[in-house]
Amino acid sequence: MEWCQVRTNPERRHTLLDAAIEVLAREGARGLTFRAVDKEASVPAGTASNYFANRDDLMTQVGSRFYERLAPSAATMTQLTEGPKTRAHIRTLMRDIVERIEAFRTGYLALLELRLEATRRPELRAVLTERVRADMEFNVRNHLDAGLPGDEKSVQLLYLALNWLIVDRLTLPGVFTEEQSQELIDAAVDRLVGP
Template identity: 50%
Template sequence: MAKNPERRVMLTDAAVDVLAHEGARGLTFRAVDARAGVPVGTASNYFSSRDDLLMQTGARISSRMTPDPAQVEQTMLPAPSRELVVELMHWLIRRMTDDRTGYLAMLELRLEATRRPDLRTQLTRTVRAGFEESLSFHRDRGLPGDLDAFLVLYLAMTGVLLEHFTLPDMLGDDGLDHLVETVVTRIIPAG
């Protein structure tokens, strides 16, 4: 198994692109090699199996979706409030839109996880850890809303993102900012 970490990241980024554009069925070692522009057989030197490639690609997507801690601190400068939660949700939409390919690839992984129990276990662990981290962040930073409000906000924003990326004409981009504000103000209490 090859050890070059930069090449592994390049290959997993290529796998993210393949997932987003070709779907899970199109994710092959050959497709990753072609997308990365490396010789045929390179990906198979870095990943022990297709399942290993899927799991490492999931980890890479998660890494790409994690915000820069310095940006988090900058965003958290205002006092905790419903308005700050609105800004955080706008920021979430912007970050996911900036990495549209990564978000679509994650959706493909979620669909593939319905057919692959090992991938489902790994992906559930990863997504659950991210959820728990976000919940702790919400609580530790004193943002308004209890556990139930946070859960409903999480599920609502997941739905908004799903519609935004898969059927953008369903919601229309013009009303996305208004929709985010409506979701937050209906779920998170004022004050």
């Protein structure tokens, strides 16, 4: 087992994890080294190794950090629960989700890198599987508790459809224009959510 002096400064940890997200998005999993993270975070060499036991630990925590940064705001949650119970409202919420993810482009690209890496790292796969499953359950529960039209399958199918749209928008932005993307979000909601 590797020795490391575990540091607990949460601000520094977040800075390092945010730097790791940027490195992953730009360089891919092979480029994710402690040295690269230290450089990206503009901290002294050896800092990342004081916060993470090894590269696997760093990757696992990066996955969690992505979800922390993308968590819906209190205002978004209020809009979900107190907004109108219509498909039009769901379209607005789905557009907001896509916009938030596109605004955090490097985070989503880093998550894609982690997903690919998870095919080779069982521990990372377990962590990401648990996190994505919890996120899906959170989304379904909030949708149903808010009394919005549609059911569990509607939420799951929207998740699948919009994730691939986001992948295209972030990796091959010329496939769909902004206008086409909005039309596809609307069509997905209209076709997947009941009246």
